[in-house]
Amino acid sequence: MKIEKSVNISARLARVYQVFYDFEHWKKSLSDVLDYNLYYDDGFHQEFCMVVARPERDEKIKGMRFCEPNKRIEIFQTIPPPQFKIMSGCWDFFCDENTVLVVARRNFELKNSMLNGLDAESIKKNLAMYLQKNLNCFKNYIEGHYVNYYQ
Amino acid sequence: MIKLKLLEAFDKIKIDTVDITNGTSLVDGLGMDSQELIELHCAIESVFGITIQSDLILEAQTFQNLIDILSIHLSSCNDTSQTVQEENNQKQIGYEGWLERKMIINRPAQEVYKALHCLTKWVTYLPHVKKIEVLYDDGLYQEFIMHVLSTDDSILKVRSVRKIDASNQIRYFQPEPPKFLKHHAGEWEINVITSEQTELIARHFWNLNNDEDSITSCTLGITHDRVEKILGDHALFAMENWKSILEGGVYQ
Numbered sequence: 001m002k003i004e005k006s007v008n009i010s011a012r013l014a015r016v017y018q019v020f021y022d023f024e025h026w027k028k029s030l031s032d033v034l035d036y037n038l039y040y041d042d043g044f045h046q047e048f049c050m051v052v053a054r055p056e057r058d059e060k061i062k063g064m065r066f067c068e069p070n071k072r073i074e075i076f077q078t079i080p081p082p083q084f085k086i087m088s089g090c091w092d093f094f095c096d097e098n099t100v101l102v103v104a105r106r107n108f109e110l111k112n113s114m115l116n117g118l119d120a121e122s123i124k125k126n127l128a129m130y131l132q133k134n135l136n137c138f139k140n141y142i143e144g145h146y147v148n149y150y151q
Numbered sequence: 152m153i154k155l156k157l158l159e160a161f162d163k164i165k166i167d168t169v170d171i172t173n174g175t176s177l178v179d180g181l182g183m184d185s186q187e188l189i190e191l192h193c194a195i196e197s198v199f200g201i202t203i204q205s206d207l208i209l210e211a212q213t214f215q216n217l218i219d220i221l222s223i224h225l226s227s228c229n230d231t232s233q234t235v236q237e238e239n240n241q242k243q244i245g246y247e248g249w250l251e252r253k254m255i256i257n258r259p260a261q262e263v264y265k266a267l268h269c270l271t272k273w274v275t276y277l278p279h280v281k282k283i284e285v286l287y288d289d290g291l292y293q294e295f296i297m298h299v300l301s302t303d304d305s306i307l308k309v310r311s312v313r314k315i316d317a318s319n320q321i322r323y324f325q326p327e328p329p330k331f332l333k334h335h336a337g338e339w340e341i342n343v344i345t346s347e348q349t350e351l352i353a354r355h356f357w358n359l360n361n362d363e364d365s366i367t368s369c370t371l372g373i374t375h376d377r378v379e380k381i382l383g384d385h386a387l388f389a390m391e392n393w394k395s396i397l398e399g400g401v402y403q
Contacts, residue, residue: 018207018220042334042358043222043245045312045324064292064312066322069222069245074314076292086289 001110001120003128006103007135011142013095016102017070019142020091023048029141030134034058043069070095085109102138104131153221154247157214160194173215173361185209195221246334246356248375250383253352254390258397260319260349264341266393266402268315270295276396277389281306291316319343331373334358351393353386 009016019025023036032053040047046065051058063077076088089106106127110120161168166181177183183191192208195201199221211217222245256263266272270293273280282298293313301307313323321339328335340352357378396402 014203015207040324040326040334041219042324042336042356043219044356045326045336047312047326064294064326066314076287076289078287078294088289088292 001124002105002107003124003131004103004105005128005132005135006101007132007139009100009102009139009142010098011100012098013070013093013100016100016142017073017093019138020073020093020102021067021069023050025141026050029137031137043067080108083111085111102135104135106131153218156198157195157217157221160191160198163194163198164190166191171214173213173218175214176212177214177217178212180213246336247358248378249354249356250379250386251352251354252383252386252390253350254387254394255344256349256351256390256394256397257347258349259347260341260343262397262402263349263351263393264319264321266397267321267339267341270297272402273297276402277392286310328357331360332357332378333360351390353390355382355386357382 019029023033023038026033027036034051034053036048036050038046038048044067046067048063048065050061050063052061053059059081060079061077061081062079063075066074070093072090072092074088074090076086080087086107086109088108089104092103092105094101094103108127110123158168158171161171161181164187166183166187168181171181175181177188177191188209189205192203192205195208195217196203203221207220208217211220266276270283271285273283279300280297281300284296284298285293286296287294291314293311293315295311295313297309297311299307299309309325310327311323311325313321315321319341321341322336323338324334324336335355335357337353337355340350340354342350342352344350359373359375359378
């Protein structure tokens, strides 16, 4: 299943890209990101592990990223979230003068047709909402409006 | 090279970089204050001939941070429709060393692509590959460990991550490169010449390992020329193998 969300950010392309690329900015802009380890980073490829706060327990996200500077970041989780077979996606960056359109896509596959009593469409809706929330957090962080959506 | 130009920028503002390493802290290691960081920003813009947001430089903690920031910034482009050559130029800017080797294979491009794609068949056709452990494969991205016979008859385990997107490129990187390298990545490019002839290109990109606390390329006497020879020979060996297998009609 696929989802797509987008946001316009008023900042220079290099700055927007840098925030999505550098996990240190993730910790500052997304309050559910507790910690991360970057095992490999050559500017174009990354291997990482991130700990995020979840209602039930903290979740470890282990993944890889393929990066095209100022253009695209692709991500896949080598260990998908519980109950998911696949979790991957990308961010694409499109520049128009001083505004950057960030388009986030996620591609996922469930192990079973239901998850915690929710069907695939409900899960898709929840993930889409979460994806948009994260994009808005990045926007606010980059544009300098520090609003914590997770409080 | 980015490092050399960065050192030039430091020299411009009279900061002593004699003992600098990639991990050197700008504040604690070089003793820079906020005014000097601002001056460094101006010096970088002057030496590189670029305009870059000051906070990107002011937020840098170490010399390596500056290299990383400039690597990304120098490849920035408002035109998103980049050619493969422009993308390669980016990589050449971002890595200290790179090489390219080409070979013509007298078989259709889709056969060459399939052979490179289907890594579980490599054990059958490539004598130096003893085992492939697939850790992840969703059809687009793969992570695997390849057990290869080394020149001294020992088995070398190489973990790779690949992206296979049905274009004419297969990109990969090694999260745990050989000890003399800090970074190692590469790509295969498969170009149609005719319906029965394919140009296969192998590219490698790398940064030497200069970290103080590990076995470094310097310790091992490894230079860029030596790395180019090692990886270049390996690329040609792999391509000659595939040429022989595919043109010999044995691949199924």
